Amino acid sequence: MSAPTTVRRALTGWGRTSPGVAEVAGIRSPEDVVALLAAGVPGRGVLPRGLGRSYGDAAQSSGGLVLDMTGCDRVLSVDTEQAVVRVEAGVDLDRLTRVLLPLGLWLPVVPGTRQVTVGGAIAADVHGKNHHVAGSFGAHVLELDLVTVDGKTHTLGPDGLDAALFWATVGGMGLTGVVVRATLACLRTETSYAVVVTERCRDLDHLLERLEEGEDPALPYSVAWFDAMARGRRLGRAVLTRGRLATRDDLPRRLARDPVRLPPTGGGPAFPIVPAGLVTRGTGMAFNELWYRKAPARPTTDVQSIGAFFQPLDGVRDWNRAYGPRGFCQYQCVVPFAEVDAFRRAVSLIAASGHPACLNVLKRMGPTGRGLLSFPAPGWTLAVDVPVRPGLERLFGQLDDLVLAAGGRVYLAKDARLPGGHLEEMYPRLGEFRAVRAAVDPDGILVSDLSRRLLG
Ligand SMILES: Cc1cc2nc3c(=O)[nH]c(=O)nc-3n(C[C@H](O)[C@H](O)[C@H](O)COP(=O)(O)OP(=O)(O)OC[C@H]3O[C@@H](n4cnc5c(N)ncnc54)[C@H](O)[C@@H]3O)c2cc1C
Structure with missing residues (x-):
């Protein structure tokens, strides 16, 4: 298998402010991620990116390597009896919806656009119009495969031995590793x-x-x-x-x-x-x-x-x-x-x-x-x-x-x-997050413009 090609590109978030230029690698499969990370990342670090629907600088890493996950997008299996779907993380919620609806299934949490990837939805732990009754996206992730910067794949669940890494990854803005696959619980529906x-x-x-x-x-x-x-x-x-x-x-x-x-x-x-x-x-x-x-x-x-x-x-x-x-x-x-x-x-x-x-x-x-x-x-x-x-x-x-x-x-x-100093006060579990991140990425190789701004 040939290594993913990279192209130098200016990236922004959905708000189209503060562009950052990065080498962007087109990822086609989880194996591409493993191969790239196992080979070591030179220079200014690496960051996964989905469809760039975060508004600011969360999905860009100026001078670094950005993994465009949108080509890693297979729907791997659907279990209609258990109402469970397994996907590669670059699949977007629009395509997933089109696979699920004819089978009488849908996603329990959807944000205000379907143009987001499953990886992006997990990394931001997105919420929908039903947050008060259903929680956010991460509450419906049964399992995920995370490739850490050493190229190792970890299969994580919400309550397993590695639960801390799972819950640092859910909402962790791509800073713990690259989500390559996920298993999601679905909702039953008769109509669209x-x-x-x-x-x-x-x-x-x-x-x-x-x-x-x-x-x-x-x-x-x-x-x-x-x-x-x-x-x-x-x-x-x-x-x-x-x-x-x-x-x-x-x-x-x-x-x-x-x-x-x-x-x-x-x-x-x-x-x-x-x-x-x-x-x-x-x-x-x-x-x-x-x-x-x-x-x-x-x-x-x-x-x-x-x-x-x-x-x-x-x-x-x-x-x-x-x-x-x-x-x-x-x-x-x-x-x-x-x-x-x-x-x-x-x-x-x-x-x-x-x-x-x-x-x-x-x-x-x-x-x-x-x-x-x-x-x-x-x-x-x-x-x-x-x-x-x-x-x-x-x-x-x-x-x-x-x-x-x-x-x-x-x-x-x-x-x-947001100025960096505010994060500690706004996110009381930031210390726990930093500890998990330090354990899986001691050299701080996973970085975004947002993490440089807010986490130092
Ligand atoms: C019109 C509109 C409406 C929206 N409505 C809502 C809403 O109702 N509720 C809500 O919560 N959000 C909402 N959002 C925000 C959006 O859902 C999130 O920003 C989401 O993260 C975008 O997904 P993405 O695939 O575009 O990810 P990107 O924007 O590309 O990346 C977002 C973050 O996810 C990380 N990431 C991406 N892929 C992976 C991966 N495979 N592994 C690990 N990390 C990864 C990136 O590093 C980055 O930190 C909305 C955005 C828009 C434009």
Whole structure:
């Protein structure tokens, strides 16, 4: 077998900020990873990369070797009786979904895009709209194969002898080794549709109240889009959607003919690079007004495809270009429920800053998982996408201070700029993570631009 070819490339995250140039190796199989790492990595280290959907610098390593895992993407087996699938880690959730749905299976946790690899989903321990009931992605990983920097393959489970390495890898942002295979528990579903209840909330308090009192076990998925630019009486006005997977009986006849249909992804028009960016204060406010008004004034129930409900942006190719050549940042934080006033202040700060923000998400998170660096924690989470422009760093700095004082944290998969000193306070299990990492990679060969910035 020939060694994977490498190409010198500039890489960025989804936000298209701070590019880093690296040698990128196209990985075709787990054996490629073993061979590369066993041969030793010269220079500035090595890092696995999936589809580059983390927003900041987590999946790039300037001057180093980056392993592009997307060619290591076979679905190895599906056990329909046990509802279990075994895959190579570079397979993306879109393709996996298309394999699973016709077999009556789906994934228990999916993020807001299916354009992520299984390896990337494990490394960020991604969460979905059902975090409060299902936990995050790692809670459904039954086993994974991890290649460490010495070229050894470790088969790890959540409760085995190597459980510490498993839980350092889940949420570990690629810094413990390269996940090459994973076995995932699946969910059963009769259809590729969701029954969705949509309602408008007039302001932030109304939204938080509805999220608190409206938790309905029969509707395990919930998320709100909120207007991050509205102020005063309309601060935090929102459109709340809650849903469940549809059964065949829920479907109207025209959909029931092919209950697991999933239209092709990304076939829509691509965004050109927009010189000055489309997202300005004016367009942002107009979009938010339209989005709020478009939602029904009274709660409405309808049937939506899983794509429309779970990953609405996947229909527009390269939508991240709409922010112009300077790119954009996402700020996602979680603040404990007891600190709801700090959360309110964070929403007010964003609205008062005048920065344009249209894609804004707010939801409740459930219990903390077992991943040493996993983001989710019980509390309120918000995520806002903001174009890079003067004053943004100041706003994010103010938000950091609020979040820190409230005992909250920022999500590393979305981060491009958090100062290093904050990590210790935000992630109380960082010391345990460092110890596991030091044991498997004493020379610090696995590095990313994010780890250089935050872990030193
Ligand atoms: C539109 C959009 C919506 C999103 N919605 C959500 C959401 O709802 N919830 C959520 O939690 N996240 C969400 N995300 C973030 C996204 O799910 C994560 O950033 C995810 O990690 C991206 O996967 P990827 O394959 O693109 O990985 P990359 O971005 O390429 O890499 C992410 C990290 O994973 C590591 N990694 C990648 N492959 C491997 C591997 N094989 N072994 C070990 N480490 C590896 C990398 O080193 C890096 O640190 C969203 C992102 C976008 C663009």
